[in-house]
Amino acid sequence: MRGVVLACGDAAGSLPPAGQVHVEPVPARPGKADVDPLLSPALVVAGTDADLAAVVLRLLRKDLLAETTVGYVPTDPRSAVASLWRLPTNPERAMRLALTGNDRPVPLIRDDVGGVLIGRGELPRVRGIAYCDDTVALRGEARSVVVRPSEVAAEGLVVTVTSGRLRRRRDVFTSRAFQLGCDPLVPISDGVPHPRPMDRWTWYRHTEDLRLVRPSS
Template sequence: MRGVVLACGEAAESLVVPEGVRLHALPSRPGKAEVDPLLTAELVVAGTDADLAAVVLRLLRKDKLGTTRVGYVPVGGRSTVAAIWKLPADPAAAMDLALTGSAGSVPLVRDDAGGVLLGRGVLEQPRGVAYCDDSVAFRGEASSVVVRPDTEGLVVTITRGTLFRRKETFRGRAFQFGGTPLSPLSDGVAYPRPMQRWTWYRHTHDLRLVLPSR
């Protein structure tokens, strides 16, 4: 069994870890003061996608992405991260994988405000112009934009219309939006102020995430 377990928010109340595994209870979306003293070469994060993103952000800031193996145990609702990378939904199975599995490289998506996106980014009712790499993703209005990491970088789903919804998908390394101010959502957390411009893009270094065997 490998790794220090960081149980975020309500995860600490229900989480069961094997004997001998160190568990640290942290608040939801922990910050520098809570996370940095606990960073080791092998981490397990239990909580929501936003909790995982908070810990990964600290790895990024401390330049430890390439040297840290990260296991993830989704707790507290549906996890887009688990769905993308096919992690177990059952907490016990997810814990076993996180502690014993091998890490693979997965793209890490950043934004131009200094944050990271691990599961699902959303722009609600954007109005303006957006690009995925060099392609125009939309011009004018859309019902929503959803951005997720994928094996090559990121995948963007544009939804238009209300009664008759039309969807279009783009794949690339970067998504850029400019237009009417809005508050982007990253892993369920709204940016604290409206932004006229927003970018999600693939970072130069990947995340070493523990994945199921293929």
């Protein structure tokens, strides 16, 4: 069983029993002072995708990704992370998997302002030029650009560009990096809007993967 359960925000009040594992309440989207004293080779994060991203960011900053397994108990049934990696959203099943399951590597996505992306990134109402590696993914306008980690080990990102005013068109790209120059917009990472508009944005695959506890198939 994993050593510490970080119950983020309101998660502590709704968690199923965690057996002998210690549960530590922490704030939503916990920061350095909340997470670092509790870091363990085996962690479980209970909360939202944004909470998970905040904890993983601390592992990245402390250079502990390779040494730490991370289980996840999503409190939002619409969790993009749970959907992508087929994690249960039922609290009891999710806790059981997080505590007793095996970790398997998944791509960790970073941005160029020091953040990480675990489940879903979105760029709404884009006007600009975007590249997936060396391929032009967008030149002009798009309703949205959605980025997520790829399930294929050799890839990093899956990028979906939705364009068209009357008839929607979706173009899907895979790459290790996505780069955008655009009219100012607010990127959204794991449900959290960036604090200010940006006219350039990059998401790219980190050199180390995240050791996420997830089903084997």
